[in-house]
Amino acid sequence: VTGPEPLPPAPDVEVIGLDADDTLWHNESFYADAGATFAEIIAPWIPDGEDVASRHYETERRNLELFGYGAKGFTLSMIETAIELSGGRVSSAAIGELLALGKRMLAHPVDLLDGVREAVERLAEHHRLVVVTKGDLFHQEQKFAASGLDALVDRVEVVSEKDVRTYRSVIGRVGVDPSRFLMVGNSVRSDVLPPIEAGGHAAHVPYEITWVHEHVDDAPVAFPVLPSLSAFADWITTR
Amino acid sequence: VTGPEPLPPAPDVEVIGLDADDTLWHNESFYADAGATFAEIIAPWIPDGEDVASRHYETERRNLELFGYGAKGFTLSMIETAIELSGGRVSSAAIGELLALGKRMLAHPVDLLDGVREAVERLAEHHRLVVVTKGDLFHQEQKFAASGLDALVDRVEVVSEKDVRTYRSVIGRVGVDPSRFLMVGNSVRSDVLPPIEAGGHAAHVPYEITWVHEHVDDAPVAFPVLPSLSAFADWITTR
Numbered sequence: 001v002t003g004p005e006p007l008p009p010a011p012d013v014e015v016i017g018l019d020a021d022d023t024l025w026h027n028e029s030f031y032a033d034a035g036a037t038f039a040e041i042i043a044p045w046i047p048d049g050e051d052v053a054s055r056h057y058e059t060e061r062r063n064l065e066l067f068g069y070g071a072k073g074f075t076l077s078m079i080e081t082a083i084e085l086s087g088g089r090v091s092s093a094a095i096g097e098l099l100a101l102g103k104r105m106l107a108h109p110v111d112l113l114d115g116v117r118e119a120v121e122r123l124a125e126h127h128r129l130v131v132v133t134k135g136d137l138f139h140q141e142q143k144f145a146a147s148g149l150d151a152l153v154d155r156v157e158v159v160s161e162k163d164v165r166t167y168r169s170v171i172g173r174v175g176v177d178p179s180r181f182l183m184v185g186n187s188v189r190s191d192v193l194p195p196i197e198a199g200g201h202a203a204h205v206p207y208e209i210t211w212v213h214e215h216v217d218d219a220p221v222a223f224p225v226l227p228s229l230s231a232f233a234d235w236i237t238t239r
Numbered sequence: 240v241t242g243p244e245p246l247p248p249a250p251d252v253e254v255i256g257l258d259a260d261d262t263l264w265h266n267e268s269f270y271a272d273a274g275a276t277f278a279e280i281i282a283p284w285i286p287d288g289e290d291v292a293s294r295h296y297e298t299e300r301r302n303l304e305l306f307g308y309g310a311k312g313f314t315l316s317m318i319e320t321a322i323e324l325s326g327g328r329v330s331s332a333a334i335g336e337l338l339a340l341g342k343r344m345l346a347h348p349v350d351l352l353d354g355v356r357e358a359v360e361r362l363a364e365h366h367r368l369v370v371v372t373k374g375d376l377f378h379q380e381q382k383f384a385a386s387g388l389d390a391l392v393d394r395v396e397v398v399s400e401k402d403v404r405t406y407r408s409v410i411g412r413v414g415v416d417p418s419r420f421l422m423v424g425n426s427v428r429s430d431v432l433p434p435i436e437a438g439g440h441a442a443h444v445p446y447e448i449t450w451v452h453e454h455v456d457d458a459p460v461a462f463p464v465l466p467s468l469s470a471f472a473d474w475i476t477t478r
Contacts, residue, residue, distance in 0.1 A: 066345045068377030072311040076338065079318065083335045092329050096322045099315060106305045137376040138307030138399040160377040173412075 007224050010236045011201045015176050016123055017167075018153070019185025020133035020140065022207035023229065024120070025147060026111045031074065032209060034105055038078050041097045045086035056081045068160055070136030075102030106139055110146040115230040117149070122233045124152040130174055131156045132167075132183065134190060162190035167198040184232055188216040192223050205232055246463050249475045250440045254415050255362055256406075257392070258424025259372035259379065261446035262468065263359070264386060265350045270313065271448055273344055277317050280336045284325035295320045307399055309375030314341030345378055349385040354469040356387070361472045363391040369413055370395045371406075371422065373429060401429035406437040423471055427455040431462050444471055 021027035039052040046052060059077040060067075067073030078098045082090045123129060131153050133140050140158045144150060157173070159166045171181050178199030185191025186207040193216070195202045204225045226232040260266035278291040285291060298316040299306075306312030317337045321329045362368060370392050372379050379397045383389060396412070398405045410420050417438030424430025425446040432455070434441045443464045465471040 063342075066342055067311060068375070072306060072315060075315060076311060076341070079334065080338055083331050083338075086331070088330075088332050088335065090331050091327075092322050092325070092331060092334060093327050095318065095331060095334055096327065099319055099322075102315070103302075103305055136307070137397060141399050158376060160380050 007226075007235060010224075010238075011182060012180075013182040013201060013236075014128060014180040015130060015171075015174050015182075016127045016236070017130050017132045017170070017181060017183035017185075017195065018120070018123075019183070019187065019191045020131050020144065021135065022113075022186040022209075023184065023191070023205060024112060024116050024131070024149065025143065026113060028207060028209045028211055030105060030108055031211070034074070034101055037101055038082075038098065041094050041101070042082045042086065042090055045082075045090045045094070050085060052081070052085065055085055059084070068136070069134050070139055071102060071105040072136060072139075074105070075099065078102070110143050112147065113229065115228055119229040119233040120149055120152050122237055126237060128174070129153045130170065132162070132170055132185075132191075133158055134160070134162050162187075162194060164194045164197045167195045167200065171198060171200060182236070184229070186210070188219055188223075193219065193221070196221055196223065203232055203235075205229055246465075246474060249463075249477075250421060251419075252421040252440060252475075253367060253419040254369060254393075254410075254413050254421075255366045255475070256369050256371045256409070256420060256422035256424075256434065256439075257359070257362075258422070258426065258430045259370050259383065260374065261352075261425040261448075262423065262430070262444060263351060263355050263370070263388065264382065265352060267446060267448045267450055269344060269347055270450070273313070273340055276340055277321075277337065280333050280340070281321045281325060281329055284321075284329045284333070289324060291320070291324065294324055298323070307375070308373050309378055310341060310344040311375060311378075313344070314338065317341070349382050351386065352468065354467055358468040358472040359388055359391050361476055365476060367413070368392045369409065371401070371409055371424075371430075372397055373399070373401050401426075401433060403433045403436045406434045406439065410437060410439060421475070423468070425449070427458055427462075432458065432460070435460055435462065442471055442474070444468055 018024060035053050056077060059081045063073060063077050067076060079095055082095065082098060129152060131144060137158045144156050157170050171178050182201035183191050183195035184203045184205055186205055188204055192202040192204050202223050204223055205228060226235060257263060274292050295316060298320045302312060302316050306315060318334055321337060368391060370383060376397045383395050396409050410417050421440035422430050422434035423442045423444055425444055427443055431441040431443050441462050443462055444467060465474060
């Protein structure tokens with residue numbers, strides 16, 4: 001988004017907000033794998049050439065205001081899409097397979113991104129760390145407990161949406177001036193633009209895949225982009 | 240549980256924790272209605288005499304460590320139970336009806352219990368109020384926003400489990416000594432015993448139905464039982 005410009009100097013902040021899914025641990029790649037398995041399971045009932053992934057995303061978007069984010073809503077939307085696309089012909093055995101697929105997503109071990117453990121250790125030496133993560137409260141708490149990062153992080157804020165209001169409220173609960181808060185994460189839409197609008201700072205560490213829902217075409221402000229959480233830790237700790 | 244003993248004098252507390260589902264608004268009655276509709280939808284595929292409600296509860300219990308509490312997990316467990324009890328013969332149209340039933344639960348308007356609005360107004364005059372509610376973050380926040388009670392309540396803590404550790408952490412975040420915190424709610428298991436064990440106080444306001452998962456046979460401590468939130472407000476404000 002910013003191109004190969006030189007990095008600005010890092011701001012002097014007290015609290016670093018860390019996104020979790022696709023910043024600390026792999027997530028979107030599991031969803032992409034699950035999406036491919038979903039298409040295979042329902043293939044016998046679906047007309048050739050139907051774009052199952054796009055139709056599933058449409059269902060997810062439509063259901064977002066009822067389900068919110070997370071694997072349970074993803075699973076319910078897979079079942080709904082399967083029934084719709086098959087004209088009600090999909091077998092209940094196949095629906096049982098979709099349920100099992102959803103459960104495997106919920107039970108999947110947490111897989112930290114390369115270098116994350118060491119980067120978070122370095123960040124924790126000079127900053128208070130707060131994980132700010134969107135999605136299902138229960139599942140996010142489970143993943144965080146399984147991440148082994150809990151001793152390094154001050155608090156975990158599971159939020160239902162990452163907008164300006166949410167960041168204002170998180171920064172208030174943490175008890176710092178917004179200018180002393182910096183958020184780092186893989187989504188420009190959720191981790192970068194709203195904390196900047198709330199008066200704080202942000203840095204972007206892209207993940208290999210971006211969920212279409214999180215995609216932003218044109219960002220109205222400039223922000224530093226770093227290739228990994230390790231590179232982010234280098235930048236913020238050597239100011 | 241305590242029988243018709245005289246009420247003890249109310250403790251002098253600063254913060255009152257309020258349970259939400261079945262304390263501020265109706266909830267279990269919607270789940271009971273949904274359970275009855277569930278049994279009707281799948282009846283054509285189920286052997287006579289099968290206890291659908293018990294089998295659904297077994298599925299829910301088994302899935303609790305993956306799904307947590309809430310209407311999305313309830314719906315996924317209905318679908319799983321329908322497939323299991325029917326030996327895979329249930330139609331996908333019926334599964335579509337179960338999905339629609341789950342969505343109706345999520346979209347259901349918030350229906351405050353009688354007298355709750357006025358009771359919460361009275362409580363807010365002399366106490367800081369914190370809603371402590373278990374379940375789905377997204378759905379609980381939506382219900383609270385729809386309740387019209389937000390101006391009276393200091394904060395809402397949506398938690399994944401109501402145990403001693405949770406109450407210690409909530410009391411810490413609220414910033415009072417445990418002896419100055421009192422929790423009121425309809426579940427002895429979730430709203431009464433753990434806050435007492437955390438060093439706080441509690442009062443029990445039973446609801447007309449108790450979910451079997453929340454049932455406690457023998458409580459190891461005594462606590463006040465009041466017939467309504469209005470009666471609780473009378474008791475706590477006239478100490």
